[in-house]
Structure formats: C-alpha cells, structure tokens
Amino acid sequence: MKLKLLLTVFVTLFGILAHSQEQDSTKKVNLAAIPFVNYSKTLGTTFGAMTQGFYKVNRNDTVSPSSSSGLMGLYTTNKSYFFAAFQRLYLNEDRWRILAAVGFGNFNYQYLQDLPLLGGTFIDFGTGAKFAFTRVERQIYKELYGGVSGVISKTVTDFDLPDFVPDSIKADKRSMNNLGLILNYDKREHQMNPYGGYNIEIKDEFYREWLNSGNNFEKLELTYNHYYMLKNERNILATRMKAIVATGDVPFQGQSVVGHDDIRGYSNGKYRDNQVYAVQAEYRWRFYKKFGMVGFAGVASAVKQFGDIFSSEVLPGAGVGLRYLMIEKERINIGIDVAKGKDDWGLYFRIGESFGR
Template identity: 30%
Template structure:
C-alpha cells in the first residue's frame, strides 16, 4: 500500500465562480473524486495493489466562506482489470455553515466489459439564483437560497465496441429550498412553492466513447458522452420533463511540447422541470469565465479551444477561448445571447510518477471574471 498526500485536490473556483446548485454538487462529487483518485494511479496495475490518497484543501470564497475540504480515496484492483476500482469520500465545512458530504465508487468487471459508477451526496449550500433567461443573467441581480440536498446517481454500462460503452443513468435527488430574501428585487427571483421541497427521479440512456491516451492529461484521442434522462413519476418524481446533455473533446498533438484541445458542450431541458435542473451556462467548465447558474435556461451550448504548452521541467501554460450561449429551447437556438470568454493558465506537475497537473486559470467573460484552482485539466 502506498500513502499519497497532495496539498490541493478538488476543484475550487473563487471570485465570481462558485457552486450553482444541487446538480453541480453531484457533478463535483463524481468528477472530482475520479480526478483525485487518478492522481494515485501509479502502481495499481496488478491484482491486489492498492493506493490511498488523502487530500486536505483549504477554501475561501465570497459565497462559500472560509473552510476546509477533506477527501480520501482508495485506488485498488481486486480482479486485475484494465480499469482499476476507485472508492472515495469527501467532506466540506465552512464558517458560514455550508457543508457537503459525498462518496464515489467505480468498478469494472469481466475484463472491463462492464463498468459501474455510483455517487451519493448530501449537503447544504448558499447559492445565488438569478432567474431564467438571458435578460435575467444580464441584469446580474440574484436572490440567495439555502439549498439542502440528498442525491444518488447510478450508472451501469457495457462495452459494445472498442472504446464505446452504453447503458443507463439513474438519478434520485431531494431538494429543500429556503429563500433568504423574503422580498426579492424582482418577481421572477421567487422560487415557486411547489419547487421548495421536491423530489427529482430521472432515468435514461447514457453513452460514453473514450479513445484518449490518458484520462486526465491527454495528448491525443477523443472523448464523447451523452445522457438523455426523463422524470419518472411512478418512482416518486415530482417532475416528468426530460434533459439531454452531451459533450465532445478532441486532442491533437503539435510537436512534443504542444497539444491543441477542443471541446463542445450541449444541454437541452424540456417540459416539466424545476429551476435547479435547467441548463446552467458555465457548468462543468463548459466555458470558464462565467459563474455557473447566472445564465440559466432551457438550452445552453459552448465551443472552446485550448492551447497547452510545456515550458520547462514540471511547468506548463495554457491559453483558451470560446463562445456559447443560452436560449429557451433547442428550436430557438437563433435567439442565443452570445457569451464569449477567454483566459490563460499555469500548470504544475507535482509528481513525475503521475501524469497529472495542478492548474490555475484566469478567465474573463463578457462582463465577468473568475479564478479556477484545481487538479487535472478543465476538459
């Protein structure tokens, strides 16, 4: 067993970037637990090998306050599969009573023919709600909400072609919202009563295609994913609308020191859905430079490119830019309010044994800016 300790782990966004809502919490539990675990990948290729990763992370943010995130991940391989198993947990607490607990597990069976991931989380966060639509985002006025969330996500998949996995995703989430502002500045900032204590249960197909040469710091290949989830009232959901999300990333090397990375993201939410399950612009780093949730609507899209350059030793840099927007629906894509962004960043490889970078990105949007500090690349 190898014990690993890093000073930084989970993604932290400060300044104008912060958690946007319950779905963001689940995304952080899922993606960041995987990222932290991959940092411990060295030495786990054989059956019985095990790595343990402990990550203390001080955080500070105008929204979250001052506090600490503690994460622990076990990376092991009980059946000698090409994709080792990962189990992890994280806890966050800040001085303004924000807290979050989460756990994550992934495993592969039958020589990686079957894959299974699960994430569970519970927490209370203070979030900003700006309303729905581009006009609401442009006015930049928010109502503060206390959101208490309990959520579970399961995803079994089977390999159908080399690199291509197909299966289902199930999401169950209970959200209790307590508005902090009794009389918000604008009527559309009032959360409807039927969405203040509600349950969302969704089920649908999930497809993943992964031909990258490295999951966290790829130089070539492609990664695509798509999920189409629908509310199931028979399973206790208060909503029956559908939500489609998809993303595609392509990596092209240019010499030995440079990589071009390209990413496209799309979200389309339709029908009976709560405010917290709409499409959030800037979510999951689809375009850095905007606070996730400031721009929210029935559809969002983003295109971006990033130039990644190794400078010397363990140090590198990136430059990135892109454009995207939101609209009421995919059919109304022509009504997009364009939201461009760009920025630069530094990279540092803390260990030569693992091909993973710590990143610091400075991003500027149309009328916003953000600082991102975390582990692994944005996409």
C-alpha cells in the first residue's frame, strides 16, 4: 500500500514536471526545484526538496562543464532530518574542480549486533552531525587530476541499549575530521550523465588525533566507472566497481554500510564493516522523447578484512527505475528506482544518474 501511494505521488510529480520544466538555453542560470519522496524499512517515508542552479562562471569558457549551487532538505517519518548547501565549480577551462558543502542533521538508524542470549538483533541508534566539506582538484596532465579534500565533522551517536548498559557506552561523542589525497583519471565525455568513456578515482582519507579526530585510522576508496554507448545515446550501459577499505583503529562511525548506489536494495543497516566491495551494471534506455527507464543489478560484500571476502555472504541487489530528462542541455535526469536486496528493499528518488555523484 505504501509503495503504491508513493508511486502515485511520483507519477503525479512526473506529469507536472513534464509540462512545466522546459529548458531555456538563453538563461544565464538554469534552475531545477524538485520535491521528492523516498521509502525504506528503517527511515520510513522521506519527504524532501532540492533546488539546484546550473551556470557558467565564465560564459566565454566553452571547455568547463557547468558549475552548480544547491540546497536540499529532508524529513522522515522516523523523525530523522537533514539539511545541506553545496557548491560545485569548474574553472579555467576545466583546469580546476572545486566541491564544497556544509550541513547538519540527525538520522535514526539501526545495525545488527550479536548479543549474549539474544543472538543477532537490531540495535537502534541515532547520529546527529554537523559537517563542512571541501575538495579541490587541479589538472595535472590532460585527463589526469590530483587534489586534496578535507572534512570537519562533529557527531553524537546514541545507542538504544538496555538499562543495565552503562551510559558511557550508550552515547558516543566524537569528531570525525580528516584530510584526503585524490587522484582521478577522467575520460568521461560528460560530468553529470556520460554517454561514453570512463573514470578511475583513488581517494585516501586520513583520520588522526592531531586533526582532533577521535581515532587514528584511514579509509581508502577505489572507484572505476565505465560507460558504453549501445547503438545511440538513448541506449547506455554503465558499469561500476567500488572498494572501500578502512584500516587502523576504525570506530563504529568509520565503518561502511552496504546500500545507496552501492548497492541499491539495502536500507536496514544490517550489513556494515570496515571494508565494502561492490560491482554492478545499469542499462539506461530513453524510450520516448525525454522519458526513460533503467534496469540494474549487482553484488556486494561487507567484511572485516580482505581475506574474509571469499567466505563472506554475497549480497545481491537488483531493480528498475523511471527517468525524465528535466534539463536537456545539462543532461539532468530526475527519477525513481525501486530495488530488492536480500531480505530488504528500498525506494529511491534521485536527481542525476547513479555512479555520477
């Protein structure tokens, strides 16, 4: 019933946008303002809105992709909330790429824990956070970019544990500040929605006590996206491989969770650990004017260390989605995906395609 209601709401929004959001190539700023509705077993129904403006910092710069500024906010029926402002800049004929964001929120979530006598059981927790993030990349040679990133974040995590558990364990306050190094080889022919090419990115984030981070550990992320045009630009195959490896004194907040774009279909927080590996593919078909659909499938694994991957549980996920090309010049799609994982599922409203954020 909930799924039917949410799909009805989305189709109604789809119809409104299809008649009202036409691209005007003469505008200096192209604006997209979109409400969205999501659903997951943990967060419940999510109500939110996002507005994003696309523009050229220098209108004489024909090489740089369009820069953008945006705001987003959401609230869920389990009383989670989130608000963020973000800025993405492409400068000096795409020699410089800058991304910055600030935000705050509180998510009421859960994770699976093995407890004496009780066995495996879900533990509810809420994490409140305030953060500021920046990422700066410079072109090194042709399609090769290098850069740095930084995060300042303060979190408070409250665990819903029995009364006999000490209060010092029920609440965890910490800073999650980090500095990162980035290397990105980018052969995509478009930043937001590629029809061809590939990019390989390596990012290494360092959490250290001298950065006022509560633990000494690091998190390495390796991402490989490849895009293939089949017949024409209306038929695209996108593939993705992602590895997230955290080593050292990794806290609960530093672990990774199976879900989101890697892999859709997991929303209950059951599968999390220091390392997550995922591979998936997505077929994108624009079947009528600005309307399209996607189908996707993949597998993931969450493990303590790489040696466990061959004996770990394989986590499949698959689903389908609808798309509408909202801003044709920028190739900005809006859409909704429904995905099924192992004993879980999720409904995802999205602005922009997967593998591109």
